[in-house]
Amino acid sequence: SQTIHQWPATLVQPVGSPLSLECTVEGTSNPNLYWYRQAAGRGLQLLFYSVGIGQISSEVPQNLSASRPQDRQFILSSKKLLLSDSGFYLCAWSAGRGRWDSPLHFGNGTRLTVT
């Protein structure tokens, strides 16, 4: 069966510090991968998605970046965090190969607090 791992679960970082959140998927190949952010009491904001290794689409211009160094690994990074980067970050995967009608499968999220 497919599983998605996302870590860390919680993170407290000072303003200006770097960030690296990692997400890995097991049990599937060529998945579409996604990073969403959820502010407190709000909906999900799509940050990045990827249809393959090295292919990253950005939905929101900001100081975050994403990389996909391996087929089932998706990394969210920042060189310098802002207070506004605080939120709940969710990684997700869906069946790939150009399909956009598959359900998303989410990790348990990372609660990031920038102080």
Add this chain to the structure above:
Amino acid sequence: SQQGEEDPQALSIQEGENATMNCSYKTSINNLQWYRQNSGRGLVHLILIRSNEREKHSGRLRVTLDTSKKSSSLLITASRAADTASYFCATDAEDQAGTALIFGKGTTLSVSS
């Protein structure tokens, strides 16, 4: 980009009652999905309905889709306390090949015993 909007934002009911949540969207879609999120957790997929479908059932869940009104509804019958969660609709865009799902802001459902 387009976005689904859920209504109401919050809903409080008693166990055993039915809960109905609505979702409206702006442009033509290929499919619409409903997700559930327990507090502090990731989202869980509930049901997907395609643009050529009008109604789907899954257990106590019933989803309808009216493409002429660009709206969908999620009905949870015989609610239980365990149904307490936030519910989101998500849509793709028919004319944007390769666009990921866009989520609404959700309906927070509270079921009291």
